[in-house]
Amino acid sequence: MTNFNDIKGFIFDLDGVIALTSKYHSQAWHQIADDLGVTWTKSLEDGLKGISRMDSLEMILKAGNKENDYTEEEKIKLAAKKNDNYLALIGNMNIDDLLPGIPEFLEDLMAHNYKICLASASKNSPIILKKLNLARYFPDVVDPSKLKKGKPDPEIYIRGAELLNLKPEECIGIEDAAAGIQSINGAGETSIGIGDTQELSAADILFSSTKDITLANIEAAMKVNA
Ligand code: G6P
Ligand code: MG
Numbered sequence: 001m002t003n004f005n006d007i008k009g010f011i012f013d014l015d016g017v018i019a020l021t022s023k024y025h026s027q028a029w030h031q032i033a034d035d036l037g038v039t040w041t042k043s044l045e046d047g048l049k050g051i052s053r054m055d056s057l058e059m060i061l062k063a064g065n066k067e068n069d070y071t072e073e074e075k076i077k078l079a080a081k082k083n084d085n086y087l088a089l090i091g092n093m094n095i096d097d098l099l100p101g102i103p104e105f106l107e108d109l110m111a112h113n114y115k116i117c118l119a120s121a122s123k124n125s126p127i128i129l130k131k132l133n134l135a136r137y138f139p140d141v142v143d144p145s146k147l148k149k150g151k152p153d154p155e156i157y158i159r160g161a162e163l164l165n166l167k168p169e170e171c172i173g174i175e176d177a178a179a180g181i182q183s184i185n186g187a188g189e190t191s192i193g194i195g196d197t198q199e200l201s202a203a204d205i206l207f208s209s210t211k212d213i214t215l216a217n218i219e220a221a222m223k224v225n226a
Pocket of ligand 1: 048050053121124
């Protein structure tokens, strides 16, 4: 594994890493799945994490063997409905929706002059950053609408390193989703997974909670794995 001293930048996923919004994405899709008559399962829910809006809809339709039942126009309407559901759910969001330890970690990164960037597939990221008063930490945000491929493709994390003017091996990516870890690893960056050992087994470093993401813990984990 890369040496901790070579790390110059941190590239963050948003939903499920910085904020609890992953829960609202799931609830919003669950409502659509119910409308479509597609059974909502834990594996479908986990598989959707990190996946772009239209790719998520395709996954849900596939899970219900309905991938050929809707026209492009109908799919665009369904995706727009999901976004309406999502926006309604985040309407009352406030700083209590921030995951534990994240503001402290961002402050610490700034204090140590690390570069910081956001690599979320969500087109709603700018609104969320504003609502949570975090925009000042993220001068660099990858624009997901400019990407050719979504996670698990490495493109979004490669673009993140480019925005920071860093080499991939100088960056750490942080994710709560298997698709995101695959994207970080494919980009040649060091991956930190937040969550379940089995789901995120491909992560270079795993923490069970965002509370554990500190520079000291990351340095220790990179030494152990070296
Ligand atoms: C993130 C979330 C996904 C969501 C995707 C697109 O990656 O983890 O659950 O589908 O962003 O979000 P958007 O807000 O653009 O629909
Ligand atoms: Mg996520």
